[in-house]
Amino acid sequence: MDSSNSAVSAANAAEDHFAEPARPTQEDRARLTDPAVLKNLLEQMLLVRRFEERAAELYTLGKIGGFCHLYIGQEAVGIGAISTLRPEDSILVSYREHGHALARGVDPGEVMAELYGKQSGVSEGKGGSMHLFDKTKGFLGGHGIVGGQIPLATGVAFASKYLKQNGVTLCFFGEAAVNIGSFHESLNLAALWKLPVIYICENNRFGMGTPVERSSALYDLSQKALGYNMARAQVDGMDVLAVRDVVMEAVERARKESLPTLIEARTYRFMGHSMSDPVHGHYRTKGEVDEHKRHDPIKLFTATLESVGQLTQEDVEEIDRKVREVVEDAVAFSERSDDPHPSQLHADVYTE
Amino acid sequence: MDSSNSAVSAANAAEDHFAEPARPTQEDRARLTDPAVLKNLLEQMLLVRRFEERAAELYTLGKIGGFCHLYIGQEAVGIGAISTLRPEDSILVSYREHGHALARGVDPGEVMAELYGKQSGVSEGKGGSMHLFDKTKGFLGGHGIVGGQIPLATGVAFASKYLKQNGVTLCFFGEAAVNIGSFHESLNLAALWKLPVIYICENNRFGMGTPVERSSALYDLSQKALGYNMARAQVDGMDVLAVRDVVMEAVERARKESLPTLIEARTYRFMGHSMSDPVHGHYRTKGEVDEHKRHDPIKLFTATLESVGQLTQEDVEEIDRKVREVVEDAVAFSERSDDPHPSQLHADVYTE
Amino acid sequence: MPIITYREALNQAMREEMRRDDRVFLMGEEVGYYQGAYKISKGLLDEFGPQRVLDTPITELGFTGLGVGAAMAGLRPIVEMMTFNFSLLAIDQIVNSAAKLLYMSGGQCKVPMVIRGPGGAGHQLGAQHSQALESWFCHVPGLKVVTPATPADAKGLLKSSVRDNNTVIFIESEVLYGTKGEVPEGENLIPIGVAEIKRPGKHVTIIAHSKMVLVALDAAQQLEKEGIEAEVVDPRTLRPLDTVTLIDSVKRTNRAVIVEEGWPFCGVGAQIADTIQLHAFDYLDAPILRVTGADVPMPYAKNLEHMCLPDKERVMDAVHQVLYRK
């Protein structure tokens, strides 16, 4: 019996499908990428950055309430990853999802209006910053319970496979979420049932004030995949093109072979955990934050595009002007939108 | 920042502390083991076997009710493992815990009386087969929710370390339990906080009717330890001495270095999942069960002891007679014990 | 009308709904090869195959959440809890995802899912395996809670639940699985949210759900011999609750006894009592009495377990009290 078992285990020892952190520089990658794509990525990163800088102001002005978690510093992850998707694909994220929503093309005005809690918001003002939904775009939230979106994303991938829609699901979560049970249960299910889902762990080093070294016994998080016989990769989350390449591979694996992947993107949060949290509390120094800001993904990417001659200083300013306008329009739209009508209170608790 | 991170991860890549499945035969081990210990191990295995064979009869007679999960076929795991402990150590098990309780020296009469639901039972008739407790022996249950005992055992180990009692905790669970969140959360906590706990996964191939290949994406279960940077081992769970040696090492690691270990013991369940389950339903054939019975841990061990000249046929029969008496006394004790007094219904819901 | 068991009724309901709609699938522990821990899914794997009848690992949180995600994405999962005791591990996904997604998304994300399995006590299963937690689910806006007592209700309500576009918590009973009753053939949907008067009477209203309906009917039969005509009302659905039928009955009988298997404090009966005193205050000739499970974790010992569960005698005592017969 033991032999039969070892036979089994031989056939199924934790094979380590580890994708080496890809070697090329961002310049190398840029040279190999369609200029239109490059421009679009930069535009999206700038849009997200400006959108959130503005949201931060509006929060302090009391226009936005509740918890508001900014993505500033991490833009390369969501934008690089989502740039690989097709319309039939789906995205689920934690509460830190403004950037992902915008990257997926959710209307900035409707996103801002949601932060304002207006009827015209993507979730009709009922969700707020943590619960953005746009089903028409396959953007399925916006989830507030750490790890909560992981089984959901696994189920969305299950449905796509079941319905033979050939869609791929991206599931984003923070590094602190890998310690929660739903991560473990979901990855096992996805590997066991061969589901087309890609788990993207945005390792920004902290869960609120707790560094990864104090929350996980294993720091090299992509290795968590070994426990599930799942393909894995680690990538520099400050390099939008590196993220794009790694995710593209995983998307291929999901779409062609219906297999899941766990990707760890090493990034950093430039702002506090949420708007109610200081930029650097007891848990990190200003020096540390500044050090990381030297790797600002947008700075890096702009420099790259200029060095490979894809963009001039002027082009960048032009793009920046453009996205700032988009943001101002979003704010104006939100300002002139109405609060949800009181009759909405009891609407959508149940459906027909 | 990436560099700083990789520095971290270099310092903390999932090191694989894998203890090679020990090579020596059971004979080799027997020759190196104190004869008194060998005799004691055999006696315990026979006691558990006879106790449960009798319990099975009594269940069909309606003397025992509820769920009753037998350990027959797996005795070598619990008995080999528990033989390494000291009085200050603790044990937590799933609902399949008769054998572990007896191995720990819990009074057979009180265990049987508990199965009868009598006031004289270890849990005063309130627990039943699934919830045996004897705190004086550090036997802390008997837990019915799959995986439920894993965080508890982790906490018992935490307390022993906190109180500097130098006790070690053994936590037993089935192979199907590794897929549940509490396993994942607990192992991370134990590794992160360096707790003196040993997780013993009794891989009897099935969770009810589901073979491990259909419940876990990774079949070599001890490799789950890789995700937590935890020491691990795999052992033939039909070889009581092999189990004893592997657990002894882990106990050493826990007691000396306060470090956890995950051990997978490959064993097999000879009976149905519980008394209400057929010995071999749709999910396995009689042939498969019979094949595994050829590796009966008691048969193997008796043969070994005879071959190395530690025991004669007569000795074995003598031991068997003795344990059968113990079992009959336990039954008699249970028969003459009283049902819990009605006043007990509301006792011990709360304590002073 | 054919007479079948509650178990068979559930099996038929799932089979018929799975034949009718490809998007309906069944998922849970041992629902496939093992044919279901309580054999409710007998034969479904053979008929519908492993794509639509899935054995899950023991990961209630994971597979329930997976079900919610699948429902968001267009499927109609039936998630079997081997018993509802284990749903505690999945409760975060039930309460924070299934019940809230529609609302949080401003009406975009429907979660048409049925979570079903046995609730309450079996026989000597002990404290962790004998819980009747319906009041918890009833507390949560966004969920519907169905608790059929008869084979006909089980089939008709399960079919309606599978077709409902909301998440339905469908609580069965291990003790009822073997009970028999007439079940109309074919399409016979029983609407969610409609109570049924299981036995008419004019002296007292006994309100009971799930297996307590049988206890109430027993008591009513016995009471009849004493000349007491008890009306037994089964809400069948606890959320939404058919208050109209309940209140109407109490207004006719002026007395109410509520029977439930679960723990007394904050049980469903408390809510029903509150509803009655609010809407029938002036009609009540006696305080509303409740007969509930004992306020203790379920003990294993047979004699103690017996003391925990509401029985005919305790229901009759309560009726006598509200009628001031003793």
Next chain:
Amino acid sequence: MPIITYREALNQAMREEMRRDDRVFLMGEEVGYYQGAYKISKGLLDEFGPQRVLDTPITELGFTGLGVGAAMAGLRPIVEMMTFNFSLLAIDQIVNSAAKLLYMSGGQCKVPMVIRGPGGAGHQLGAQHSQALESWFCHVPGLKVVTPATPADAKGLLKSSVRDNNTVIFIESEVLYGTKGEVPEGENLIPIGVAEIKRPGKHVTIIAHSKMVLVALDAAQQLEKEGIEAEVVDPRTLRPLDTVTLIDSVKRTNRAVIVEEGWPFCGVGAQIADTIQLHAFDYLDAPILRVTGADVPMPYAKNLEHMCLPDKERVMDAVHQVLYRK
């Protein structure tokens, strides 16, 4: 008497109990280096060190279960839930281990543990972060449930909870953390299970717990101007419930209004209403009215959220109704 905040009162209680007894330790997310998400544990890491003030990974099920195990083995854990919304992930260990181990083990395994943190709504935190789930915990035999409304109660009850040999669910409120009040210095234990009349009155009894006590007192003050003397009773402990004090008050006022933040259906107020109608049936001059949170997942929009929460106006309306003043 010194005037301090509810936050400071909790901090003092933990500090004093940890000084008194080495077996008491604090565990939870961000309780240490971060000084607590709501700064309740400010300074405790510095004073007691990382052995006794432990930052946990985000594993509610794991660390709560770890706490239960530690309590079984002789420690006295204080487990902080960053908010009680997250306790849903730990509920299996709370209900199936903490609440049942003593009983299942025939009295051998005590679980002296406090699980504490804020419950209920903050400000626009949305559906998943604004739940008041006390009725769930109240339903479970083996648990005690404490819900202090004032700094003095917070301190006195937390100290008693830490010394209690059972598992205590101690529900605070984010909105109350900043509120101030007089708190007697030093040892001042408030017994678990004893209600307090926060304001005497003879026309109507308003029963409220946690932050709803402040709403009730506001309403009472306003009602006074109309010549209505409302008695405000705060159970302080929901399980065990001090029914004597509640019933006694209602017997004097003959009218009751129950205020709670949580969802209406199967809320704690339903149980309190049932208890009152049972024990004070002949004293009631009007149906018992309940003022509760709206029966919806909490919306984010400020105007809608405001509509969800009980306020002075709604409490006054209810009082007017039970007094037939309109």
